[in-house]
Amino acid sequence: MVIDDEPSLRVLVAEILGKAGCSVIEASDGPAGLRLLQAAPRVDPLITDVGLPGGLNGRQVADAARIARPRLQVLFITGHAENAAVGNSRLDADMALITKPFAMEALAQKVTARATRPHEPSIPCR
Numbered sequence: 001m002v003i004d005d006e007p008s009l010r011v012l013v014a015e016i017l018g019k020a021g022c023s024v025i026e027a028s029d030g031p032a033g034l035r036l037l038q039a040a041p042r043v044d045p046l047i048t049d050v051g052l053p054g055g056l057n058g059r060q061v062a063d064a065a066r067i068a069r070p071r072l073q074v075l076f077i078t079g080h081a082e083n084a085a086v087g088n089s090r091l092d093a094d095m096a097l098i099t100k101p102f103a104m105e106a107l108a109q110k111v112t113a114r115a116t117r118p119h120e121p122s123i124p125c126r
Contacts, residue, residue: 001024001025001026001027001033001036001037001040001043001045001046001047001048002014002017002024002025002026002027002047002048003026003027003028003029003030003032003033003046003047003048003049003052003058003061004028004047004048004049004052004077005028005029005049005051005052005053006049007028009049009077010026010028012104013047013077013107014026016104016107016108016111017045017047017111019108020108020111022045022111023042025040025043028053029052029053029054029056030052030053030054030055030056030057030058030060030061031054031055031056032054033048033052033056033061034056034061034064034065037061037064037065037069038065038068043065043069043072044069044071044072044073045072045073045074045075045111046061046062046065046072046073046074046075047074047075047077047111048061048062048074048075048076048077049076049077049078050076050077050078051078051079058076058077058078059076062074062076062095066092071094072094073094073095074092074094074095074096075095075096075097075098075110075111076091076095076096076097076098077097077098077100077102078097078098078099078100079099079100096110098110
């Protein structure tokens with residue numbers, strides 16, 4: 001699943017996920033993304049912008065989704081520094097962050113590659 005309010009970025013990320021063998025669901029804001037997450041029988045990974053319109057940011061969406069799916073892999077996309085992006089809280093297990101601007105190859109690698117370090121989990125499609 002991809003949640004991003006920038007249509008061009010959302011389409012590019014969805015394309016990368018599709019090439020990795022993922023079924024892709026897209027949303028443009030936090031509330032719509034959370035509704036889709038709650039309705040979909042299977043979502044993994046979740047790739048979301050941190051700053052989203054609609055009253056729920058990406059971290060809030062991820063935290064709410066992980067109540068029902070505690071092993072949900074999450075990749076946050078942000079244009080801010082990591083501390084600003086996730087606030088004072090740390091990234092949970094199975095969460096990672098990529099900072100804009102990034103090369104699409106870097107995103108593809110985060111999505112498809114096996115992680116070699118615990119703070120950079122792989123994001124397998126299921």
